[in-house]
Amino acid sequence: MQHARRYDAKMDAQAAEEICLLQDAGVLGPGCSVVDIGAGSGQFALAAAQICKRVVAVDVSPVMLARLAEKVDRRAVSNVEAIGAGFLSYRHAGEPADLVYSRRALHHLPDFWKAIALCRKP
Secondary structure, eight states: HHHHHHHHHHHHOOOOHHHHHHHHSSOOOOOEEEEEEEOTTTTHHHHHHOOOOOOEEEESSSHHHHHHHHHHHHHOOEEEEEEEEOOTOOOOOOOOOOOOOOOGGGGGGGHHHHHHHHOOOO
């Protein structure tokens, strides 16, 4: 868990800027459902939760998901759902997502699996 806290302290996902960019593009707003794949400790997911109806934060790391859960509990956020999965194993449930977001995560896959991940429909 300490690793995830250090990651949060040094890694700025520029979530506020990303949210503004997506709002300006007209793809993110109130009532939206968002899937954040490779969510890590949830910097983007928590920022999106402030304006979206539902945020599904997907990550393969139990440590990062635990950090996200800690932050969700501390902030009393009720519209973020954390899922332990990855690009290739995530299966979406519920209403369709309006936006699937990922940043700084796809590089963890070998090139062959990147192509598979980008073509699949979760």
